[in-house]
Amino acid sequence: MISWKNLDELESYKKLSGLKNEVNIAEAMTGANGAERVNKYSVPMSSGLTYNFAAKAVDDTVLSALSELADEAELLDKYEALYNGEVINTGEKRLVLHQLTRGQLGDAVVADDVDKRAFYVEQQKRIADFANKVHNGEITNAAGEKFTTVVQIGIGGSDLGPRAMYLALENWAKKNGLFKMDAKFISNVDPDDAASVLNSIDVAHSIFILVSKSGTTLETLTNESFVKDALKNAGLDASNHMIAVTSETSPLAKSSDYLCAFFMDDYIGGRYSSTSAVGGAVLSLAFGPEVFDRFLAGAAAEDKKATNKNLLENPAMLDALIGVYERNVLGYESTAVLPYSQALSRFPAHLQQLDMESNGKSVNRFGEPVSYVTGPVIFGEPGTNGQHSFYQLLHQGTNIIPLQFIGFKNSQLGTDVNIQGSTSQQKLCANVAAQIVAFACGKKDENKNKNFEGGRPSSIIIGDQLTPESLGALLAHFENKVMFQGFVWNLNSFDQEGVQLGKTLAKKVLAHETDGALEVYSNLLNI
Amino acid sequence: MISWKNLDELESYKKLSGLKNEVNIAEAMTGANGAERVNKYSVPMSSGLTYNFAAKAVDDTVLSALSELADEAELLDKYEALYNGEVINTGEKRLVLHQLTRGQLGDAVVADDVDKRAFYVEQQKRIADFANKVHNGEITNAAGEKFTTVVQIGIGGSDLGPRAMYLALENWAKKNGLFKMDAKFISNVDPDDAASVLNSIDVAHSIFILVSKSGTTLETLTNESFVKDALKNAGLDASNHMIAVTSETSPLAKSSDYLCAFFMDDYIGGRYSSTSAVGGAVLSLAFGPEVFDRFLAGAAAEDKKATNKNLLENPAMLDALIGVYERNVLGYESTAVLPYSQALSRFPAHLQQLDMESNGKSVNRFGEPVSYVTGPVIFGEPGTNGQHSFYQLLHQGTNIIPLQFIGFKNSQLGTDVNIQGSTSQQKLCANVAAQIVAFACGKKDENKNKNFEGGRPSSIIIGDQLTPESLGALLAHFENKVMFQGFVWNLNSFDQEGVQLGKTLAKKVLAHETDGALEVYSNLLNI
Numbered sequence A, B: 001m002i003s004w005k006n007l008d009e010l011e012s013y014k015k016l017s018g019l020k021n022e023v024n025i026a027e028a029m030t031g032a033n034g035a036e037r038v039n040k041y042s043v044p045m046s047s048g049l050t051y052n053f054a055a056k057a058v059d060d061t062v063l064s065a066l067s068e069l070a071d072e073a074e075l076l077d078k079y080e081a082l083y084n085g086e087v088i089n090t091g092e093k094r095l096v097l098h099q100l101t102r103g104q105l106g107d108a109v110v111a112d113d114v115d116k117r118a119f120y121v122e123q124q125k126r127i128a129d130f131a132n133k134v135h136n137g138e139i140t141n142a143a144g145e146k147f148t149t150v151v152q153i154g155i156g157g158s159d160l161g162p163r164a165m166y167l168a169l170e171n172w173a174k175k176n177g178l179f180k181m182d183a184k185f186i187s188n189v190d191p192d193d194a195a196s197v198l199n200s201i202d203v204a205h206s207i208f209i210l211v212s213k214s215g216t217t218l219e220t221l222t223n224e225s226f227v228k229d230a231l232k233n234a235g236l237d238a239s240n241h242m243i244a245v246t247s248e249t250s251p252l253a254k255s256s257d258y259l260c261a262f263f264m265d266d267y268i269g270g271r272y273s274s275t276s277a278v279g280g281a282v283l284s285l286a287f288g289p290e291v292f293d294r295f296l297a298g299a300a301a302e303d304k305k306a307t308n309k310n311l312l313e314n315p316a317m318l319d320a321l322i323g324v325y326e327r328n329v330l331g332y333e334s335t336a337v338l339p340y341s342q343a344l345s346r347f348p349a350h351l352q353q354l355d356m357e358s359n360g361k362s363v364n365r366f367g368e369p370v371s372y373v374t375g376p377v378i379f380g381e382p383g384t385n386g387q388h389s390f391y392q393l394l395h396q397g398t399n400i401i402p403l404q405f406i407g408f409k410n411s412q413l414g415t416d417v418n419i420q421g422s423t424s425q426q427k428l429c430a431n432v433a434a435q436i437v438a439f440a441c442g443k444k445d446e447n448k449n450k451n452f453e454g455g456r457p458s459s460i461i462i463g464d465q466l467t468p469e470s471l472g473a474l475l476a477h478f479e480n481k482v483m484f485q486g487f488v489w490n491l492n493s494f495d496q497e498g499v500q501l502g503k504t505l506a507k508k509v510l511a512h513e514t515d516g517a518l519e520v521y522s523n524l525l526n527i
Helices: A011-017 A031-040 A060-072 A075-083 A116-136 A160-175 A191-200 A218-233 A277-287 A289-305 A315-329 A347-359 A391-396 A424-441 A468-489 A497-510 A516-524 B011-017 B031-040 B060-072 B075-083 B116-136 B160-175 B191-200 B218-233 B277-287 B289-305 B315-329 B347-359 B391-396 B424-441 B468-489 B497-510 B516-524
Strands: A042-044 A050-052 A149-153 A182-186 A206-211 A242-247 A261-264 A334-340 A377-379 A403-408 A458-463 B042-044 B050-052 B149-153 B182-186 B206-211 B242-247 B261-264 B334-340 B377-379 B403-408 B458-463
Touching: A011 A060, A011 A315, A031 A042, A031 A424, A031 B516, A042 A315, A050 A315, A060 A075, A060 A315, A075 A315, A075 A468, A116 A261, A116 A277, A116 A289, A149 A218, A149 A277, A160 A182, A160 A277, A160 A289, A160 A347, A160 A468, A160 B191, A182 A191, A182 A218, A182 A277, A191 A218, A191 B160, A191 B424, A206 A218, A206 A277, A218 A242, A218 B424, A242 A277, A261 A277, A277 A289, A289 A315, A289 A468, A315 A468, A334 A347, A334 A424, A347 A377, A347 A468, A347 B391, A377 B377, A391 A424, A391 B347, A391 B497, A403 A424, A424 A458, A424 B191, A424 B218, A424 B497, A424 B516, A458 A468, A497 A516, A497 B391, A497 B424, A516 B031, A516 B424, B011 B060, B011 B315, B031 B042, B031 B424, B042 B315, B050 B315, B060 B075, B060 B315, B075 B315, B075 B468, B116 B261, B116 B277, B116 B289, B149 B218, B149 B277, B160 B182, B160 B277, B160 B289, B160 B347, B160 B468, B182 B191, B182 B218, B182 B277, B191 B218, B206 B218, B206 B277, B218 B242, B242 B277, B261 B277, B277 B289, B289 B315, B289 B468, B315 B468, B334 B347, B334 B424, B347 B377, B347 B468, B391 B424, B403 B424, B424 B458, B458 B468, B497 B516
Parallel strands: A149 A182, A149 A206, A206 A242, A242 A261, A334 A377, A334 A403, A403 A458, B149 B182, B149 B206, B206 B242, B242 B261, B334 B377, B334 B403, B403 B458
Antiparallel strands: A042 A050, A050 A458, B042 B050, B050 B458
């Protein structure tokens, strides 16, 4: 029987809290000691990735305390309960099954009289068939011409994850002859978003995916109207150009407005939906179903890694616990995600949603206020760009911000130049290596303006190349990290009640049912 | 004589520090009181903008203390010294003249035997002439064909600001018949960045702007080689396709590798350079010099606003001081920038550099460690997208994050749909109004999972429309806010020594002069 306890009820947390000044990173990372740490504090992930945490403020004593915390908090039992289909999203009384979209880690999960793994596989197969028919010209526009562009209409998890994944693989697919169609995304209710995307494409050769689990997301339905107007104005029948990704019970599911509909369900949260039909339709159309399958395989392999009982062989659980140590014991409030890969330009924005929407909460899973801090602020931009931007504060600011680097040995396109004795790819990798050591060790200078205190913790995930497999593994790693942290903090990481009040008040504004401050703001904004 | 003192030496700061629990935002913003605050706590800016700070944790007592702080810290005297040409960037012994690129607020500034205002105006005129010749076909490629695309090669301030400004005005220019050329940007040393931009354009009809003040930025010179290779491979003479924006003393200034060179100088920091030739060349080519002039006019008008001695009529100084109150008295560590405008999608990334690189420092302008916190973490994404992403944490997380909203009454393209009785633009505005009140007032619920504490401070800048003028004003507002905060914290906001150590270590890696941890990381990354 799993016991859901608050973090501050755990004995192992009290012990961990006593280890506040355990490690001086600058000392630990200097000299032969430092080299030894980098070799030692490294965990293999799947798909050619490695999680290296040598530059974190941990040592064997802290790691041992974290391992006790993992045991006492029953993290692996909770993960097992989750993938075996227990109602882990207690607030909404829902199962949490995103891992099941890419593999089966435990028992068959039957819900609503359906084997859920079979259901997800069936949807993937339906999408694959559809995408193949679009690619081979069996499904065309009314003029019998092939579709060349796919446009995803969705917001939040229906936008950020799929968009980040598309951008991550676009160049790789082009290089490897696997690129099928351009993908575009319409998300914001700002009318300029839809209008400018529609101005940039040839609607006659575009297929639109309407993504809304409930079929009631206001932004998405509004943007659907935008698109239908554009199709109508071009003399086209919208129902030949639109498909839906939704739940079987939504009003979109059986509507004749769509060529067809692919299904997800209430057991997949938006921010966890990139491996469901939400990511599957757009990615399979853009790159082909085989590429999407490889992406799923990478995620599945990483999910499996997260079941390892040995903390030092479980990268997601380790990453999660080090994050808890930094947040609750060392008192750090933010984390920067810094991929040294332009293809991952929107990956930090996806992780920002994944993490902050899952664990940005003040009550535990029983609705009781917790008396410790929970999810951090997540932000980031690709390196080396960030180095010429906000790294100044990371190096010399008054607060310490833990850093999550990501780097790959090889570029995706393989085009390169050799300048001053090194390639661009070598320069890119040299920079990320240099930054880790600069942040960790610092450099003393009598001119305090040029002095670097060091002691700024980071970890790095290193890969061979950003491919469908390694991207899937990266995605799953962070999903699982966030899940484990939610378990430690005793939160429900799978609801998002904090977004409701704004929606309710916006409706009041639009219905002109306002008073007080809200009425004045509405007037100022000419609503 | 100006006196440069640390914040904690000021009597007015001691007084301010005693006002920690002065305002309960939820109470203050509820009922008729709230309506009164929204009307009262509003400051006109230039270019149709208004700064409204009703939902900040301030009242007349706090504002009076902030006004005393402004006086005691001599903020306006320091601003005056800056625009009159004193050496405000003391670390690098440089003047700070970015305001002079768009207007003259005080005395003539003569440096290096040159009237600097005349120098900047001359460069703008040279750029305007060049851009007009490109647009009317006097300057063409070797085949006599017009250029259709401009590509900026630069990183940090040579990328983030100009890119954010381009994206902000792209749709507006298209709508108003002022769009001249597509602009693209190459920034990252990741070879996939340059390669994928080059794959996406027609190099024969592209003109490239190499932007590097020193002419030595490694990323930028590397990417220049990338571009030159591409031009050469296309059988083209690179010098017919490239211009430079650099300082007059840089190796690029008189090189025959470029069609021509436009100049900036050491008195304009990269992150403050959007109104110099760094932004001027690309924006004048993309939209025409008249649009760039209008952008400068908006910035100049806002610079003028920042000279007002009455704190309540000086939006940048007020915004700055409220920020200091939140950071140093209320203890908030981050600030989210939330533009309800898809066109401002990269504006938060620009502000992130502007703010964090300027004020992310631990020593004062004399190189002495300060004993108070300085610049916050800045992050953000456009609304309504953010609402479906990280707003969960902003509403219900365990830390309070001050919020900077931006909203416009009108869209740029004017295309809209009416769904459920309102347009998309109305929905967009209704959402931002609703969010301010939701964050401020919260909503009590017995189910603590659905409970909103409120008390989460925000301000909003409201405009009629995002135009060149209002964009310029927005840019200048935040530049001046950051400047005033730097004065309060007694920092040098205009150097960035924190970026140097990483550069030095990266060079060592590339020269294989490493040992210890750095050597192991280098091996792991295959350098």
